[in-house]
Amino acid sequence: MTPALHPRGALRSSPIRSVTLTSGEVDAIAGLLTLRERQAFDLHAPEKILAVLAENPIFNVLDPEFVTRRRLDGGDSVSLSGGLQLSLFPVPGKVPLFLEDRAQALLAEDEVWGAEVTDGRARLLFIPACAMLTDALRAHITDADLLFFDGTLWEDDEMIKAGLGPKTGRRMGHMALQGAEGTLAAFSEVPVTRKVLIHINNSNPILDRSAPEHAAVRAAGWDVAFDGMEITL
């Protein structure tokens, strides 16, 4: 038999040794289903996100013999390979206008998180969803060496205008980029060495490198993430 080799040389190898979840929403957790099948890794998440996994038996494909679910509370730190330390910090999530259904009820205030990774020298922050830049969050972000931040929408009502859905960005827990309360304005006075927009919706015009909105985020000191992007700190 001559089995097909995985590109990394071993049969079904993966460089992933650890996964940390920053929310329990489908776009944050569904990817776990492609890591199944006897891939050993540690799965870190706060209590309520672990509860979302627990109430969906489909995640039992992550065989407990190989995947260990570990509770990681805000402020606690975990050691990763390569001398890195990871910790979670709370981020403003969805505005709790009303609890429209069960899925919504799962998104309480303490269920949206950012992740900080540091080697003791440089510090990177990963914040894929953020409803508002509070003073506490601004203080935490100040002087970061690298910030990955929620770039979902250009305008708060972008999805509605495009006929893609009835929800504003605010309603979905995402700051818009433009406007007086938007991300570009909010970060204008926050010192961060490098800022990269991630989690960009396909309605967002910054994805078009020839668009004025793309030029505007670049002028404000942000990069727009792309598949295969590599960053050296």
Next chain:
Amino acid sequence: MTPALHPRGALRSSPIRSVTLTSGEVDAIAGLLTLRERQAFDLHAPEKILAVLAENPIFNVLDPEFVTRRRLDGGDSVSLSGGLQLSLFPVPGKVPLFLEDRAQALLAEDEVWGAEVTDGRARLLFIPACAMLTDALRAHITDADLLFFDGTLWEDDEMIKAGLGPKTGRRMGHMALQGAEGTLAAFSEVPVTRKVLIHINNSNPILDRSAPEHAAVRAAGWDVAFDGMEITL
């Protein structure tokens, strides 16, 4: 605003109007999570597969306003667009050696299905998992114009030999291709116009077009499916 256009011309359009599930296993249902977000389609499945979805609230991202779950029992037929008719028929599933856990308990005898699609002229069968070619199944397949069939493994103990897992193909509910009880032998006397192997595991040497096993399935009258394959009936 100049939102990015979907390749098909409309914002977030999809040609998918209907989805039918032939099993409740993760590789059959996880793809639903990439069809979410206000894509209107009908979701057809037998009762027990619908129950698997129901006990995993993550599938509630398929908004009931857009996605209608419809029970489709074996033998019943549903009309699709283009004058097509679809029906399900039972296929031998996993050998119930023991009920090792809850996920396993969901895979009872009547939870693995094949799908038949016909325009009244030509008839195609889709059978991505099959533990055994029974007389009833052989009779149903006979004289099909196109058969997509379980090509998971070349040898029953292929996963074990390759160090990928402890289960035989038989244990996973898949006939192997080679051997006296294998698929190539079992179909040697079954008249089918065109036969295509699908659901091929990455340990299966037939994926290597230069391998003798690939030549063997071709010599036995089978095609090996590939991404982007198009077939005209």
